[in-house]
Amino acid sequence: MKEAFFKYQAQTSPFPLAMEISHAKGSYIYDTNQNAYLDFVAGVSACSLGHGHPKVVKAIKDQVDKYMHVMVYGEYIQKPAVDLAKFIAQHTPEPLEQTYLVNSGTEAIEGALKLAKRATGRSEIIAAKHAYHGNTMGSMSVMGYEERKQAYRPLVPGTKLITFNNEDDLAEITNKTAAVILETIQGGAGFIEPKNGYLSKVKAKCEAVGALLILDEIQPGIGRTGKLFGFENYNCVPDIVVSGKGLGGGMPIGAFTASTALMAQLKEDPKMGHITTFGGHPVIAAAALATLKEVVETELMVETLEKERLIKRLLQHPLITEIRGKGLMLAALTPSAEITNQVILEAQNQGLIAFWLLFEPRAIRITSPLTISNTEIEAGCKILIDILNKINN
Numbered sequence: 001m002k003e004a005f006f007k008y009q010a011q012t013s014p015f016p017l018a019m020e021i022s023h024a025k026g027s028y029i030y031d032t033n034q035n036a037y038l039d040f041v042a043g044v045s046a047c048s049l050g051h052g053h054p055k056v057v058k059a060i061k062d063q064v065d066k067y068m069h070v071m072v073y074g075e076y077i078q079k080p081a082v083d084l085a086k087f088i089a090q091h092t093p094e095p096l097e098q099t100y101l102v103n104s105g106t107e108a109i110e111g112a113l114k115l116a117k118r119a120t121g122r123s124e125i126i127a128a129k130h131a132y133h134g135n136t137m138g139s140m141s142v143m144g145y146e147e148r149k150q151a152y153r154p155l156v157p158g159t160k161l162i163t164f165n166n167e168d169d170l171a172e173i174t175n176k177t178a179a180v181i182l183e184t185i186q187g188g189a190g191f192i193e194p195k196n197g198y199l200s201k202v203k204a205k206c207e208a209v210g211a212l213l214i215l216d217e218i219q220p221g222i223g224r225t226g227k228l229f230g231f232e233n234y235n236c237v238p239d240i241v242v243s244g245k246g247l248g249g250g251m252p253i254g255a256f257t258a259s260t261a262l263m264a265q266l267k268e269d270p271k272m273g274h275i276t277t278f279g280g281h282p283v284i285a286a287a288a289l290a291t292l293k294e295v296v297e298t299e300l301m302v303e304t305l306e307k308e309r310l311i312k313r314l315l316q317h318p319l320i321t322e323i324r325g326k327g328l329m330l331a332a333l334t335p336s337a338e339i340t341n342q343v344i345l346e347a348q349n350q351g352l353i354a355f356w357l358l359f360e361p362r363a364i365r366i367t368s369p370l371t372i373s374n375t376e377i378e379a380g381c382k383i384l385i386d387i388l389n390k391i392n393n
């Protein structure tokens, strides 16, 4: 299998971890050698309810038995998609009311950027340095990391970068700006939270010049920071919120949500301003609704903040210089990329899955399923501390 993986499956890096998966359940992933791995990563913040959550599995199976794909997005009334969009509206502040469902995070970002251009009649998009919004052309155009972009230029013109949390840069937002797009908590940059009311200041500036604020909640959203959406922690409601990853509970999804008036722009002049074959797929929508209900209707979000405190308490160590982030979106920083690499690779040898962040090589990613137990957290943190102790000696 390993040989076929390298021979036939296109690769993203020279050194994939290449663990061969047998199955996964709860907070554990099992390889084909019968080793169990405690999952501190959740498929990079995607498996909100862990692996094979019974309610998600049931929703998928029930829907598969009824119907799968029947028509392109938006033409037929398909209950799972309608129920999902309604549930999002009921749990999202005004004026965010209508949701457009797509297949991935980056596709939702594309839709949000198009909507902002269409609604304002402007083309300038402002994003943040070290931002990550996905890997298609539009999303890559607003990525704040030149090293990864340069080989693919020319990208979408009219994009500008500002520094996250730097209020002086708000002067860059003018009446030429269609939208400012920010991650509510910067992910790839190192799990950097907005400080000193930064997001509401950006929103106020956008309002003053007629620009829209798009918040990318693809990673912080769906309960991961103790609220359904991360922006609820920072007293700021965006014009467009983009979600993905954890919304699908392990299935592929993306969504962007805005006011009814804004969304109306996509349906006329020209009509079909954004279309997709599989967006709103009934099986995926059923899985997402089951996931959302579990996150909203149980104590999971409150527990997320308790788990954050537990992890921060357990991971006190001379080689951990800082723990950034909120809830179960945490990054433990070591003094160097070398130490971080050693920790992540050795953790896998010892049955713990940790991972890197895109642009902060000193960070150890801890984005476990929201359903992880305190006992599992204790076991995982002990593995990390034991490894750090060995490195320190």
Ligand SMILES: Cc1ncc(COP(=O)(O)O)c(C=O)c1O
Residues within 6 Å of the ligand: 044, 104, 105, 106, 107, 109, 132, 133, 134, 135, 183, 187, 216, 217, 218, 219, 244, 245
């Ligand atoms: C903040 C953020 N935006 C967008 C994306 C892109 O989502 P997808 O990989 O589903 O296209 C990601 C994925 O890592 C992300 O973390």
